[in-house]
Amino acid sequence: MKSKIKFESALIRLEEIVHALEEGVDELDKIVDLFEEGSELADFCNKKLERIENKIEVLTNKIHKSDDINEER
Numbered sequence: 001m002k003s004k005i006k007f008e009s010a011l012i013r014l015e016e017i018v019h020a021l022e023e024g025v026d027e028l029d030k031i032v033d034l035f036e037e038g039s040e041l042a043d044f045c046n047k048k049l050e051r052i053e054n055k056i057e058v059l060t061n062k063i064h065k066s067d068d069i070n071e072e073r
Helices: 007-023 028-072
Strands: none
16 A cells, blocks of 8 residues: 555545445455455554544643643743
């Protein structure tokens, strides 16, 4: 998988893969290839979301600490 892929692009491609698999694919090799690509994309999206959640948590904690300091003054 490309390392420069954007989250939104990965999500769109993952939706395409799910749709293709739901519609039915005749070739076993194609099913396996799509499943593998989908698994990689899902892992990429999950890791990206975890990093963003962690970043938001850090930023939120900074804001709360700043608010606490200002209230003490």
